[in-house]
Amino acid sequence: xxxxxxxxxxxxxxxxxxxxxxxxxxxxxxxxxxxxxxxxxxxxxxxxxxxxxxxxxxxxxxxxxxxxxxxxxxxxxxxxxxxxxxxxxxxxxxxxxxxxxxxxxxxxxxxxxxxxxxxxxxxxxxxxxxxxxxxxxxxxxxxxxxxxxxxxxxxxxxxxxxxxxxxxxxxxxxxxxxxxxxxxxxxxxxxxxxxxxxxxxxxxxxxxxxxxxxxxxxxxxxxxxxxxxxxxxxxxxxxxxxxxxxxxxxxxxxxxxxxxxxxxxxxxxxxxxxxxxxxxxxxxxxxxxxxxxxxxxxxxxxxxxxxxxxxxxxxxxxx
Amino acid sequence: xxxxxxxxxxxxxxxxxxxxxxxxxxxxxxxxxxxxxxxxxxxxxxxxxxxxxxxxxxxxxxxxxxxxxxxxxxxxxxxxxxxxxxxxxxxxxxxxxxxxxxxxxxxxxxxxxxxxxxxxxxxxxxxxxxxxxxxxxxxxxxxxxxxxxxxxxxxxxxxxxxxxxxxxxxxxxxxxxxxxxxxxxxxxxxxxxxxxxxxxxxxxxxxxxxxxxxxxxxxxxxxxxxxxxxxxxxxxxxxxxxxxxxxxxxxxxxxxxxxxxxxxxxxxxxxxxxxxxxxxxxxxxxxxxxxxxxxxxxxxxxxxxxxxxxxxxxxxxxxxxxxxxxxxxxxxxxxxxxxxxxxxxxxxxxxxxxxxxxxxxxxxxxxxxxxxxxxxxxxxxxxxxxxxxxxxxxxxxxxxxxxxxxxxxxxxxxxxxxxxxxxxxxxxxxxxxxxxxxxxxxxxxxxxxxxxxxxxxxxxxxxxxxxxxxxxxxxxxxxxxxxxxxxxxxxxxxxxxxxxxxxxxxxxxxxxxxxxxxxxxxxxxxxxxxxxxxxxxxxxxxxxxxxxxxxxxxxxxxxxxxxxxxxxxxxxxxxxxxxxxxxxxxxxxxxxxxxxxxxxxxxxxxxxxxxxxxxxxxxxxxxxxxxxxxxxxxxxxxxxxxxx
Numbered sequence: 001x002x003x004x005x006x007x008x009x010x011x012x013x014x015x016x017x018x019x020x021x022x023x024x025x026x027x028x029x030x031x032x033x034x035x036x037x038x039x040x041x042x043x044x045x046x047x048x049x050x051x052x053x054x055x056x057x058x059x060x061x062x063x064x065x066x067x068x069x070x071x072x073x074x075x076x077x078x079x080x081x082x083x084x085x086x087x088x089x090x091x092x093x094x095x096x097x098x099x100x101x102x103x104x105x106x107x108x109x110x111x112x113x114x115x116x117x118x119x120x121x122x123x124x125x126x127x128x129x130x131x132x133x134x135x136x137x138x139x140x141x142x143x144x145x146x147x148x149x150x151x152x153x154x155x156x157x158x159x160x161x162x163x164x165x166x167x168x169x170x171x172x173x174x175x176x177x178x179x180x181x182x183x184x185x186x187x188x189x190x191x192x193x194x195x196x197x198x199x200x201x202x203x204x205x206x207x208x209x210x211x212x213x214x215x216x217x218x219x220x221x222x223x224x225x226x227x228x229x230x231x232x233x234x235x236x237x238x239x240x241x242x243x244x245x246x247x248x249x250x251x252x253x254x255x256x257x258x259x260x261x262x263x264x265x266x267x268x269x270x271x272x273x274x275x276x277x278x279x280x281x282x283x284x285x286x287x288x289x290x291x292x293x294x295x296x297x298x299x300x301x302x303x304x305x306x307x308x309x310x311x312x313x314x315x316x317x318x319x
Numbered sequence: 320x321x322x323x324x325x326x327x328x329x330x331x332x333x334x335x336x337x338x339x340x341x342x343x344x345x346x347x348x349x350x351x352x353x354x355x356x357x358x359x360x361x362x363x364x365x366x367x368x369x370x371x372x373x374x375x376x377x378x379x380x381x382x383x384x385x386x387x388x389x390x391x392x393x394x395x396x397x398x399x400x401x402x403x404x405x406x407x408x409x410x411x412x413x414x415x416x417x418x419x420x421x422x423x424x425x426x427x428x429x430x431x432x433x434x435x436x437x438x439x440x441x442x443x444x445x446x447x448x449x450x451x452x453x454x455x456x457x458x459x460x461x462x463x464x465x466x467x468x469x470x471x472x473x474x475x476x477x478x479x480x481x482x483x484x485x486x487x488x489x490x491x492x493x494x495x496x497x498x499x500x501x502x503x504x505x506x507x508x509x510x511x512x513x514x515x516x517x518x519x520x521x522x523x524x525x526x527x528x529x530x531x532x533x534x535x536x537x538x539x540x541x542x543x544x545x546x547x548x549x550x551x552x553x554x555x556x557x558x559x560x561x562x563x564x565x566x567x568x569x570x571x572x573x574x575x576x577x578x579x580x581x582x583x584x585x586x587x588x589x590x591x592x593x594x595x596x597x598x599x600x601x602x603x604x605x606x607x608x609x610x611x612x613x614x615x616x617x618x619x620x621x622x623x624x625x626x627x628x629x630x631x632x633x634x635x636x637x638x639x640x641x642x643x644x645x646x647x648x649x650x651x652x653x654x655x656x657x658x659x660x661x662x663x664x665x666x667x668x669x670x671x672x673x674x675x676x677x678x679x680x681x682x683x684x685x686x687x688x689x690x691x692x693x694x695x696x697x698x699x700x701x702x703x704x705x706x707x708x709x710x711x712x713x714x715x716x717x718x719x720x721x722x723x724x725x726x727x728x729x730x731x732x733x734x735x736x737x738x739x740x741x742x743x744x745x746x747x748x749x750x751x752x753x754x755x756x757x758x759x760x761x762x763x764x765x766x767x768x769x770x771x772x773x774x775x776x777x778x779x780x781x782x783x784x785x786x787x788x789x790x791x792x793x794x795x796x797x798x799x800x801x802x803x804x805x806x807x808x809x810x811x812x813x814x815x816x817x818x819x820x821x822x823x824x825x826x827x828x829x830x831x832x833x834x835x836x837x838x839x840x841x842x843x844x845x846x847x848x849x850x851x852x853x854x855x856x857x858x859x860x861x862x863x864x865x866x867x868x869x870x871x872x873x874x875x876x877x878x879x880x881x882x883x884x885x886x887x888x889x890x891x892x893x894x895x896x897x898x899x900x901x902x903x904x905x906x907x908x909x910x911x912x913x914x915x916x917x918x919x920x921x922x923x924x925x926x927x928x929x930x931x932x933x934x935x936x937x938x939x940x941x942x943x944x945x946x947x948x949x950x951x952x953x954x955x956x957x958x959x960x961x962x963x
Contacts, residue, residue: 037422044426048433053497056626058833059440060433063448065490067429069483070456072869076876077479084880111880114471116464131465164460164475166422 016156020177022088025159029172030082032075038167041071071167078170081115081163085132089154089178090139094306096271100143101180103154108137116163120174123155146182149267149310153179183306186275187268189225192282193257215239226279240279250295251277251284253305267309274309278302288312322421325469327364327412329458330424331357334412336451337431338405344438346390349402352383356409363413371413380410401434418462425459440833442825452480482876485868492844493861495854496837513592514552514741518764519562520706523741524697524718529759532590533743534598535826537754539584543600545745546789547636549765549777550598550757552742554615556651558731560659561706563724563739572645574614576602577774580637588830589628595619598742598757600634601777607631614648615738616640627834642774644736652736652769660707660728667732677735677770684729685783688722691715695722695785719781719788723764726780736769740777745792752823761792887951888940895933895958902963912938926963933957 010016013031023029034042045068052060090104107130109115115132120142128142146152160171215228218238231239253273258266270286277284278301285295286305291312293305335357342350356379363370383406384394391399408427415421432448456476457469464472513533515522534550557566583600597610597618606612608630611619620628655664670680694716702709707725710717717725723739730737744763746755765779782789830839844852849860896906899919906915916934920927936954943950 037419037426040422041426044430048430051433055437056836057433057436057440058835059436059445059448061491061494062445062487062832063429063433063436063452065487065494066452066480066483069486069490070479072486073479073482073872076869076873077475080876080880083877113879116467129465131467161463163463164479165456166459166463 014173016173016175018175018177020089022086023174023176025082025085025087025172027079027083030079030170031172032079032168032170035162035166035169038071038169041167045071071165074165075168075170077164078161078168080113081161082118082159082170082172084111085109085115085118085159087159087174089176092178092180094181094183094303094310095146095152096183097146097149097185099146101146101152101182103142103144103178103180105140105142105174105176105178106137107132107140109134111135116161118159118161121158121160123157144180146180149182149184149264150314151179151311152182181307181310183310184264184267184271186272187265189272189276190269192251192273192276192280193253215241251282252287252295253277253284254287255289256287263313267312271306271309274302274305322415322418323461323466324364324367326421326458326461327415328361329454329461330415330421330428331361331364331412333425333428333451333455333458334408334431336454337428337435338409340435340439340444340447341401341405344398345402345405348386348390349383349406352386353405353409356413360412370415373414376410376414380407383407383410397434397437401431401437404431404434421462425455425462429455442828445832449480453477456480482872485872486865489861489864489868491835492840493857493864495857496835496840513590513594513759514596514762516553516555516594517562517564518553518555518720518724518739518741520699520702520717520720520724523720523762523764524699526759526762527697527718531759532822533592533757533759533761534587534589535752535754535756535829536588536746537586537752539586541583542585542748542755543581543583543636545791546782547600548745548755549601549740549763549779550743550746550761551601551603551616551618551740552596552598553740554613554617554767555739555741556615557654558656558724558728560656560704563727566651572614574612574616575641575643575774576604576635577639577642578637579604579635582633582635584631584633586629586631588826588834589624589630591625591627593623593625595621595623597624597628597630597632599632600636602638602640603632603634605631605633614641626836627829629830629834629839639773640775641769642772644769644774649736649769652738653731653734655728655731660705660732662705662708663711663725663728664732666711667729670729671733677733677768680733680735681730681768681770681778684726684733685778685780688726688780688783693717693722693784695781695788720764722780722784723766726766726778730766730768738767738775740765740767744779744789747792749819749822749826751819752826754826756822888937888954891951891954891958892933892937892941895937895961898958898961898963899930923963926961929957929961933961 045064048060048064048067051057052064086108088106088108090106092101092103095101105120107118109132112134114134117129118132119127119129120140121127122142122144124144126142126144128140130138130140132138142154142157144152144154154176156173156175158171159174160169162169215231215236216239218227218240226240228236228239228241231237253270255266255270258269261269270288274284274286278297278299281297283295283297284305286293286308288308291308293301293308338353362368384403387399387402387406388394391402393399394403404427408424408431411420411424411427415424429452432451435444435448453473453476456479457472460472460475460479461467464475467475514526553565555563555565557564582604585600587598589597597606597608597620599606599618602616603612603618606618608628609621610630611621613619618632667680670683674680674683692715695718696716697718699710699717699721700714702714702721707728710721710725711729723741727737727739741762741764743757743761744765745761746757748755763781765777765781767775768778769775779789835843841852844857849856892912896915899906902923904919904922910918912934916930919930923930933954936950936957940950940954
């Protein structure tokens, strides 16, 4: 009975619901409670008041009241530090399982008031702290480890601040419908399957038998051996060597080609193949039970393949 | 969280600021150790070296606590407690590892501020407190504002403090005052300075070197003449050849005053002196606080005066005191220790034999002091065993206690009942405040002689030697080169005025801030129109008042959130465009600022530089990453100066 009431109260108070679009932090959404050091300071103030009374220290009264009032005013400051912020969830880049997913949020401060030390925290305790100058926007990234493939939701996030004195904890819950696509973790490198093209022209591709064609920017998941370390040393950034692929070769990355292994393992190996094939600029198709993606080339194709792998076997409820 | 170097400097500064006022009364070794520890911590912070190991800190801590135990013989009580607190706070600086340590230190330092009020609650102390608080708050805010620079942090701290002031005032006025103490206080809780219940040569001249205020007096009507202002304190009866004491208190009959005339009403604000005397003019008839009037007209409070105290009193300047004195009192007033001062006894005996009566002897004695080359000085020569003889016949240089003492001795030797009265004489008028300041340097001793049909008559032998002492004060009575406290010396009119201003202000401060106790609160609230004051009523008023204040402050604070600054940048740029449009160069709707600037510059080559400059400023403000006030100002100037 009591638990039910409590739940009802929480629902009424915190209004847990998933939101999309822009959220403005109004007073209805901001909660404030004293921190542990706030309570401790209250105790110190009480001691001081007792001392004032006992020793009849008029100036002591002044000091005690001044500190007490400043502490109380710091509550308003904490509230003001968060109030009227506009928050919108940004696009989240897909991540591979095992890597962190970087959730992006855009914070906008319309007011002339600079905001200090705002912290965004997820349920597991991952945090990011940022300042927000007056009339500024900022892009805040919160990294949440992606442990398994599929959709990763940011969950209910807490935005909090203990500005200015740390005596009060002001917080607000943010539950956006933002989610990150998590690809399966790429398996350890292993040779691509032989091309099974109709013309039978395909053959197992071994690295190094291609002509070097140039460099392109690194994309998450690129094979390590293909990273242009020399370019990195020249401070050109993280680049990947590209090799000209033999056109016309078609490569099927087929579920059924894989040896006996559990589903996840198979997906990981397929992910590796997709990445390698993409890096090798091969035309490749992906065949999964119930899905077939025709051979193609390019980033979009790669992403479609990875998405199918990520969401393979996951019900619509998850997508 | 790693504690940053500026934060640690802030903490060092906070501890330094709160401990510094204690330096004058802490044992020198504590001051030295704390100074060394602070310097050490500063050096470590500056050099980035590691903090000392725990065992070393523990050793220093134990040694420090041991030292305090040896110095004070206790760890409790005010002095020892303060020393311990400061030492531990300073040591904590060297053991600063987490944000929690820093918080503890901040809260501790704000607590240490209050210990300074045991010693001083003056206006400078209050100003110093505000400064210290500002530093503490700025350091505190440092922990929750990240890498914010010092100046905006100080602004945050100042804002917090300034916003706290209205509510603090309200709380100060309305918070129900409880008359302390709540528990037994250590004996050392109060300062003591002022008159003692005994007098020996040098005891009053020592006080004369002190500028400290003894009390302040506001007369309701006309103030009496200065030479009538004898503020009565301890009355001394017993003499042992060196020291006058009050003697054993004898249950005596009620004091008796007849033929009263010229009443004076006045209010005294007495500084705490840790004794029970309430100083009043000769002779008191009424006092507004519970007090006892003794048989020798001392007014004694029920308990030692440990806090500043105000009372109204009425005195009669003309009186006959105890015309019918009890015989044993008269006997007591003629007793002298045997074997002392034979020459003085002989002189008195000669007077007794050759003169017709008591009154004649009294006049002769005063004439003696007046004519025989006596000098009034703060630095009298040392006297031997026969102090009165030495003074009367050899040195003839003395302060009021010498005159009072030897005069009473002569009277007693001649068989006339006499006693020593001590207290204060005179006072300095503060025109601005309309009250008199009586300082410790006004301490005085005089004689009272009992004459038949006239009772106890005040006789001041000092006045016979140096009339200016009673008429104009100590400064006038002493030679110019005498060592006198700063305030007892009369200065230029300007300095005098400044001094009075300061004292008037100090007096208001004392009355309204320091002396704001249960009674004063009651009186003040009644004057404000509150009726039937009870603490419930005060609490309700307090709640309403703080509600209103907090509401107003919140409105002020939150308004900033909702008022968006008008886009001044855009407005300025449009003004610039209008100026160009008047010259025939209208900006097309599709034209971006840069394209427009290029076109305008081409058609107005003589203004090209200005056009490009304004456009660059506009773009920086509009799309730059760090728009600042300077850019806006520059844009405004450039647009204003732009003319075609």
